[in-house]
Amino acid sequence: MPLRPHRPLPLATPAGVEVLTRILTQGPIPRVEIARRTGLSQAAVTKAVAPLIEAGFVTDQAAAPAELDSANGMVGIGRPVSPLTVVPRSVSVIGLKVTPTDLIGVTTDFTAGIRKVSHRPLDSTDPKTVIEQLADLAKELIGTLKSGAEVVGPVIGIGVAVSGDVDEKHGVVRDSPFMGWRDVPLAELLGRRLKLPIVVTNDVRALTVAEHWFGVGVDADSFAVVTIGSGIGCGLYINGEVVSGAYGVSGELGHLPLAPGDLVCTCGRRGCVETVASSDAILTRIRSTTKQPKLDLAGAIKLAHAGNEHARAAFDRAGEVIGSALAAMVNLVGPELVVIAGEGVAEYDLYEDRMRQAFGAHAFGAAGDCRLMLRSHTFDDWARGAAATVLRAYVRGEPPLHR
């Protein structure tokens, strides 16, 4: 099947968007259940679904016998009430994650299921180099779609996840301390090379979108995703939507002023959580206290596991500040659960006790009932989050994927 840059969804009304969203995130789901959950009439659901089936985005699954037996087994037009699912291969998406050292790319289907993965080391963090390498990686991934034996749908867009303050609306990376970027118009520059709609998003928010539509968020009324590693971030899902911040900033858990003011953060401020709890901060501290200036993170973790008290102390201190930050967050927004993810999860055992202690000491009242869940997590998940963000814009008809 030839690739087309865009395959428009036949969704004319907000009700149609709502119906497709339910099928995508909660399917297999019968029409009657969509009607119940959305408050739409069954007729409205049936009307919204018909063109989606016609165009090959949605399908009736073979109904289970039990369902055919039920009293509601038939609807007005004589069609059995069989559950609806999206057709995963009807569209393809490219998701990319940028780190200071590597690019990670995935292709996914309509349900954000990962099909192909490709990593490549980055030659430099210079925007020009990164954009060229991103374009090459995207082309390589698009190539795998064309060459595969399976027939897959066209690429509807490319998502790029970057850490920092990202203006999603204009596709501009406003401030990414890790990349050393300021006001990089990534969507425009990459779009010129790839001739496809480009969505640029904050990486933690991308992960939260993926959890919202395809992960823990499907069943939770509210949740937070907290990522721990070279940076400390947080995505929030509250009142039916991922929190984006009126000015594009939200979830900056790593920049809450909860640490002593003696160290300057990568962002230039003092007292940020990351000055104590990022993996770099932990390593710097252990290098200094153990007087081993050439230690790497793996070595520092090894020292801590071996019981070196300086190394342990650095992780303890990180755990304490992370626990306080989690308490601050639940005291303010009161999520149902917190998913803890990120590269730092590998060292989780080194700070978990102190983290839970500090969380318990500072969580206010019933806010502390919130579950802290550990989620193992790879770099590919960041790229998948970028793809999920494209899918969301596509279904909703939001820029740059207008209908």
Place this chain on the structure above:
Amino acid sequence: MPLRPHRPLPLATPAGVEVLTRILTQGPIPRVEIARRTGLSQAAVTKAVAPLIEAGFVTDQAAAPAELDSANGMVGIGRPVSPLTVVPRSVSVIGLKVTPTDLIGVTTDFTAGIRKVSHRPLDSTDPKTVIEQLADLAKELIGTLKSGAEVVGPVIGIGVAVSGDVDEKHGVVRDSPFMGWRDVPLAELLGRRLKLPIVVTNDVRALTVAEHWFGVGVDADSFAVVTIGSGIGCGLYINGEVVSGAYGVSGELGHLPLAPGDLVCTCGRRGCVETVASSDAILTRIRSTTKQPKLDLAGAIKLAHAGNEHARAAFDRAGEVIGSALAAMVNLVGPELVVIAGEGVAEYDLYEDRMRQAFGAHAFGAAGDCRLMLRSHTFDDWARGAAATVLRAYVRGEPPLHR
């Protein structure tokens, strides 16, 4: 007109609730504008409005000549497109605020407009005494409705605002350190005496509901209300709804662990913002540093205004911690604007500079673009917030005001 405990709204569908909410919070508003803002068809809007007009909750205002001249001056059924408003006197609400020393009560109309106010000193914070005095105050206020020359609608319910952790669903005050209450089933106990639906709510959240429906929130996509005084609280409006917290706790800005850990908070924890920045904490500090153990708050404020350096230092320290707390909040949720209110606003000039300094130092990137607005504010506004919470439950058909 005889008072009835409940006057049901003729709202059969979610669309009806949406339409009435727009008229109530954004009226006067033409039908065509409601259709545009809600995405409903004009026919659906007209259908939802008809029974509300019929039952006297909504009215067509006399249309302005300019509007009658417009091309859209007529709709299908030959009715001029005149803006819709609610009929303020169609219902009455009682709003009550409980403080450790006083009860404040108001009666409001359908638009949360205050009609009567009554304050009375509290004899004791014992729940039994408070409930008796609350019942008396409510009866007095209901009496003013009956005796007035104007014909007003029946009391649809009574709202009670209390500081602390309040379980709104069950009408239970779970933990109110200021009142010294734990698990007080206020709704049940007060309902027995008054035979009216009782809504019990956290006071800051009540204020946020009032701002959302009848204040700054009508035009803001997101906002925070921060109250400064004997306690420090925060209400958040994000993604189209006031944040309630999965476990009933949210907005506990006064209990973020941003202060040194040397003082124990009224909540029993260490390091809370309130240990430094509540009016009690400021007074205690000034009493100690000036060695004037009998100083009252007014005296402490006077000292600070006179330039006493100990008094100034206590306010400086409070301003710094409040500014850090505001920064933490905007870094996490990124509201469009922050309304600062509460009794402490009277001393605002004493800590504003330090507060803005600390906010500026810790707000991350564009999150700092958020406007900090000062809102003068009286105790009556807390009671009005409780009334607004009743109105919201009434319009939405939520407990205890089910249809």
